[in-house]
Structure formats: structure tokens, C-alpha cells
Amino acid sequence: MSSGASHHTSQHPKQVALQSLDPRVNRLGIPSELSDFAPKPLQDEWEPYEVFWRERPGEQPVHVGTVRAPDPEMALVFAKENYCRRGQTYSLWVVRTADIHTFHPAEIDIFETAPGKMYREPDAYKVVQKILRLKRGRQHDQEAKSTS
Amino acid sequence: MYGNLSLVEPLNGVEQENPEKLAEFEERISRGEKIEPTDWMPREYRRQVLRLVEQHAHSEIIGALPEGTWITRAPGFKRKLALMAKVQDEVGHAQLLYSAAETLGKPREFMINDLLSGKAKYSNVFNYPALTWADTAIIAWLVDAGAIINQTLNSKGSYGPYTRALERICKEEAFHLKYGYDNVVTLASGTKRQRQMLQEALNRWWKPIMHFFGPPDAVSVHSEKLMRWKVKMASNDEMRQMFLDAYVPRIWELGLNIPDPNLRKDPETGKWEYSDPDWDEFWRVINGNGPCNRERLAVRRMADELGAWVRRALLKPERQYVAPLF
Amino acid sequence: MRPGSGIVPAVKDLLYRMADDALILGHRHSEWTGLGPVLEEDIAFSSIAQDKIGHAYALYQLLHELGEPEPDRIAFFRDAPQFRCCHLVEYPNGGYDFSLMRHFLYDVAEQCRYHLLESSRYEPLAQLARKVRGEIKYHVFHATQWVLHLGARGTEESHQRMQQALEQVFPLALGIFEPTEYDDLLAAASIFPGERPLQDRWLETIVPLIEQATLRLPALEAVVPAYGGRCGIHTEYLQPLLDEMGEVIRSEPEAEW
Numbered sequence: 001m002s003s004g005a006s007h008h009t010s011q012h013p014k015q016v017a018l019q020s021l022d023p024r025v026n027r028l029g030i031p032s033e034l035s036d037f038a039p040k041p042l043q044d045e046w047e048p049y050e051v052f053w054r055e056r057p058g059e060q061p062v063h064v065g066t067v068r069a070p071d072p073e074m075a076l077v078f079a080k081e082n083y084c085r086r087g088q089t090y091s092l093w094v095v096r097t098a099d100i101h102t103f104h105p106a107e108i109d110i111f112e113t114a115p116g117k118m119y120r121e122p123d124a125y126k127v128v129q130k131i132l133r134l135k136r137g138r139q140h141d142q143e144a145k146s147t148s
Numbered sequence: 149m150y151g152n153l154s155l156v157e158p159l160n161g162v163e164q165e166n167p168e169k170l171a172e173f174e175e176r177i178s179r180g181e182k183i184e185p186t187d188w189m190p191r192e193y194r195r196q197v198l199r200l201v202e203q204h205a206h207s208e209i210i211g212a213l214p215e216g217t218w219i220t221r222a223p224g225f226k227r228k229l230a231l232m233a234k235v236q237d238e239v240g241h242a243q244l245l246y247s248a249a250e251t252l253g254k255p256r257e258f259m260i261n262d263l264l265s266g267k268a269k270y271s272n273v274f275n276y277p278a279l280t281w282a283d284t285a286i287i288a289w290l291v292d293a294g295a296i297i298n299q300t301l302n303s304k305g306s307y308g309p310y311t312r313a314l315e316r317i318c319k320e321e322a323f324h325l326k327y328g329y330d331n332v333v334t335l336a337s338g339t340k341r342q343r344q345m346l347q348e349a350l351n352r353w354w355k356p357i358m359h360f361f362g363p364p365d366a367v368s369v370h371s372e373k374l375m376r377w378k379v380k381m382a383s384n385d386e387m388r389q390m391f392l393d394a395y396v397p398r399i400w401e402l403g404l405n406i407p408d409p410n411l412r413k414d415p416e417t418g419k420w421e422y423s424d425p426d427w428d429e430f431w432r433v434i435n436g437n438g439p440c441n442r443e444r445l446a447v448r449r450m451a452d453e454l455g456a457w458v459r460r461a462l463l464k465p466e467r468q469y470v471a472p473l474f
Numbered sequence: 475m476r477p478g479s480g481i482v483p484a485v486k487d488l489l490y491r492m493a494d495d496a497l498i499l500g501h502r503h504s505e506w507t508g509l510g511p512v513l514e515e516d517i518a519f520s521s522i523a524q525d526k527i528g529h530a531y532a533l534y535q536l537l538h539e540l541g542e543p544e545p546d547r548i549a550f551f552r553d554a555p556q557f558r559c560c561h562l563v564e565y566p567n568g569g570y571d572f573s574l575m576r577h578f579l580y581d582v583a584e585q586c587r588y589h590l591l592e593s594s595r596y597e598p599l600a601q602l603a604r605k606v607r608g609e610i611k612y613h614v615f616h617a618t619q620w621v622l623h624l625g626a627r628g629t630e631e632s633h634q635r636m637q638q639a640l641e642q643v644f645p646l647a648l649g650i651f652e653p654t655e656y657d658d659l660l661a662a663a664s665i666f667p668g669e670r671p672l673q674d675r676w677l678e679t680i681v682p683l684i685e686q687a688t689l690r691l692p693a694l695e696a697v698v699p700a701y702g703g704r705c706g707i708h709t710e711y712l713q714p715l716l717d718e719m720g721e722v723i724r725s726e727p728e729a730e731w
Contacts, residue, residue: 455511
């Protein structure tokens, strides 16, 4: 039975291996001459998935970051240890970044609310004052009635 | 862990930016607002933040190697598990930081290419070898302490994705620091050989630690604009002083000697004085000629090469590149 | 279980086999930390390594309660002949194909073993089995996803590598179930039903998954299981691993580290 390790060393049979203080590195059998560098292609690191995490039931899930993964199953595997290796987790969601829809950054002014829409805000309703006025009015009426 | 942010490059072309937009941008930052990836930003801001975050990411992934040297030899269950968790965290930090950097328009692949080709810089401190177990203790305590000072300051910076990544990172670094301190204190209160091993490790690491925050302010490129943009949050000397203030007394308390006869706090200025930590060496190492630069690069290339078939197996070549949202 | 009763050596042997497997495999897995094929996987796999070493610690702790030395002493100071791990866990990592296939075949066995142990009459082990259930479930999920992906959803290259790894690892994995002199005793005492029933359950579980991964399992009759580990006969790789693992702690055996 040949060991799994044999395939690295056999790739560089003639070169002297790099000597490291790290025994793991010595086992990799890295040639002492720096190998030629072939740049990675753009798709090499898989595509991004956004990770949403909920600590405990009753809470909002929050966006916690990204993982690069080949598909949703692997994205979940990665998200678990990349974002949940400490503390508590109740649920974890992943979604392809490319599947997230948003407004174009140039359209950000779409969120600007024009003034004059106060009817949607609680502060626009001064109920207490009205009640006071109402009470005062009623008192007035009663006083008028009793004096007449 | 990260240092060396100090290597500020001169700013170019800021005067060519639209003055109104630039003023609005600077106004936002001075109000304490964060800048998000899709916001308008000066080209120079984008370039400088990208360089900073990218170098930080590289430092994390390379930073896994010196301590990784001892991962198979950690003495006892507690240390074995803790060291594994710590090195794992460093890789996790790289993962977070590459994502944060990608939001500025550079794909992770290209960043890693720049690291592997030797073009990109990373923290000098990781180009030194971890000769003994005690070196890992010193790294986990003092290098991480330096990193925490740096990262805590940067987490108050202006670029949203970077500050969010740093908040997460700082929480984890707190464990690293405590683990390192416990490790150092254990060795310091151990046998004669353990104490000697620790002292020798401190002797070896003192210089790289003094280099950690970068060259003195007097010779550093003027970084006033980067401070105003909250890209750089404190000067190199300020950070070095913060570090010395917090850690020199603790090192002395353990009965260790710091290998600098001139190290003292001036009672009048309240500032630490120290010998010149050999800035020529700093420049030699950053330019690729440190004791471990070649090995670090060779190992990263090998790791990338060994994993290439795994990545290749699950590629979808037809997909368009999309940057993460972060 | 009363100390001193005849069953104790049998329980200890079972605990040693499980603990040594977990320690050595966790140690091998940990070698990937910082060197994995992608950052995300580097992190995911390191957690599995940590869990394994954690399980080993818990098992050594049970041994300690049965009168054996402290976990650090047992793990870091014994030599190969005293170890009871199977050969599967001893081999160097090699490529990621070998590591993943070993992880898959081992963890499915581990899941089956702990599942059987949940109803063990040896209560401390039954408790531990319930405690590690979630972690092992994750390990199996992780391993299965990878084997399915690289086997069935990858490239010709990855399929070929996984097939080769399977052929390499399968005889080693059968060594997990090496029969021991204690099997009958443990079964009779309702502590553990034995290695043979475990192997049967394991095969039932892996066969459909390997099929789904479009890989071919070597015929059981055609391979020689890698036995020996359970009686202290090991591969050439174990002693150097132990020397390395113990290098620091053995340099000052009485010191606190």
C-alpha cells in the first residue's frame, strides 16, 4: 500500500526539498527552488454566497458575511464553521450573491422621502392636546349649563 | 494579526476629484458616517483602503504559518486545541478580509495572485521563524497585542466593510491575547529551561515587534489626509507608544529582560525611549530578504497548487464575476 | 460497572481504540490548518480536527476515571506499541483526496459506533455518545458533501482521484473493525455490540452514498483489511508522528506547559 503522501514528492523527484522548521511543510516536499508561478484564473475561487445568521428563536436573522462556494450545499457547510464556530446559532441561510436584487447605487435617492408626508408618522398626531381641548370645552359647556 | 499599515504611499490625483463630491465625502467622514462600497469615494481613497485591507488579509494567511510550525507539537491537549483554534481564526480573518477588500473592486483571485507572485506586501513580522515553542507564546501574546492595538483603532475607521470585519476579528483576537498571555506566564513560572526558552524567544522577537508598527513618524510619508479620511487612525509612533505603555510593565513583571538597555519611560514627557531597532533590517525584510520570505511564499504557492484540483473540479466557468456584498 | 470486575479491561480496550483513533486522525487533520485548498474549507476542516481531538480527550478522561493516567500523560507519552489505533488514521495526509476519503469512511463508522453506544450499559460512554452526536453529524455531512461533489459533480480528474483514494483507503478503513478478544464480552455485557455488527452497519450506510458519488467500492472479498493496529502492530508512520507530537512536552515531562 502506498501512502497518500507519495504523490507530492514524486512530482519533484530530482529537486532538493525545502527544509523548514515546520515538519508539516517538510512533508509537503516543496522544491527548494521557487516554482514558476501560474496566475489563478478569475473563476478559481468559486462564487460568493451571502450568509444570514440567527442567534436564537425570536430574533431577526442578520447578514454576517460572505463565503465563496461552488453551490448552496457547500456554501452551508462553509458558512457554518466560518460564521458559527463560536457561540450559539439557531438558523443559518445562504443565498447566491448574484441572486440578491437591489436598486442600482445611482438610484439611492429613491429612498429620500419628501417633506409633507408627516401623516405617516406618529408625531404628526397631537391627540393629547385635542383631548385637553375637548375636556376644557366640555367643562365650559357644563359651567354654562349650570349658571343658566 | 497585522501591522505595518504605516507603509503609506503618497497620495496621487486627489486634486483631480470633483471638489463638491470630495467635500461632501469628507464631510460625511467627519460626521462619523461609514463609507459603503457603492458610495462615491475618491479614487485614491479606494486605492489606499484596498491596499490596506488586502495587505491585512495577506498578513493573516501568511500569519498562520509561523505558529502553524508548532501545530503538530503543541504540548498537551489544552495547548494543542487552543493553537489549532487560533491558527484557524487567522485563516478565518483572511477569509473575512478578502471579502471586505473585494467590495472595492479587486477579486480574491487577483489578490492571491499578487501575494503568490511576490508583488503584494504583508506584515514583516511573519517573515521571522518560530524557532521554539516559546516563540509561539511570544507571537500569540505580543504580536497579537500589537495587532489588537492596530485593529481596534482601525475598527473605528471609515470604510464600512473593513470596520465590520474588524469588529468580528477583534472579538476573536481577545482569545488569542489571553491564550498567549497564559502561555507566556506558564513558561515564565516554569522550569529553568522553560524560562530560558521564553527569554530567548523574547530576545528574538523584540526587534520585529518594535518594527511592527512601522517606521518612525519622522521618516514616514505624510499621512494627514489618510488620517482625515479615517483610513489611518493613529501614527506609527503613537501606536508603538501605546503598545510599550501597556506591555513593557507586564513583561518586566514576569522577570523577563527586554533586550534593549536604553528602554525607559521618560518621566517628564511620559514617552518611551528606546534604541534604534535597526530600520535597515525592516526595509530589507519588507523588500523580500527576511529570514523566511522565500519559504512563506513557497509554502503558500504549494498549498494553492495542491488545492488547485479541488477548486477546478467545481468551477462554473460560464458564470460572471460578482463581488460579495459584505 | 464496578472497578475490578472482569469487564474493566474490555471497556478500557474499547476506550483506547476509540480515543487513539480520534487523537491520531485529529492530529493528521490538523496538519491541513493554513494549508487547505480554499480558505473556507481550511476553516471548516480545522473544526473537525479540533472536535476529534476533543473527543479523544473526553475518552481519555473516562480512562482516567478507570484508573489510567491523566489524558496528557496517556496521549503524549506512550509509544506506538502501546497505541490501539487502526492503520487508517496513521497514514500521512497525502493529497486532499486521500484526506477526504479517509475522513468520510472514518466518520461514517464513528457515527454508527456512537449511535450504538447511545444505548450502552456503560453509562459514561452512553452519555458521551449523546453529547458528541451533533458534532459527528456535522462531520458526516461535511464528508458526504465533499465525496458527492468531487465524485459525481466534479471533473473527470476529481472523479478519478476520488476513485483512486477510495481504493487506497477502503482496506485501511476495514481495519477500524478489526475483531478483538473483548468483542464477545462487551456484547454480552450490553456495552457494545461488537466490531462485526458495526462493520455491517457501516457498509449499509456507505454503499448507497458511494454509488451516489458514482464511485465503485472494491469488492469486500478482494481486499485484505489492514489489521494489526488494535493489538499494537502499527505502520511505520505512527512512531514518528508520536515523536513529533510529544517533542515539546517530553522535553520537560514534569513541567507544566
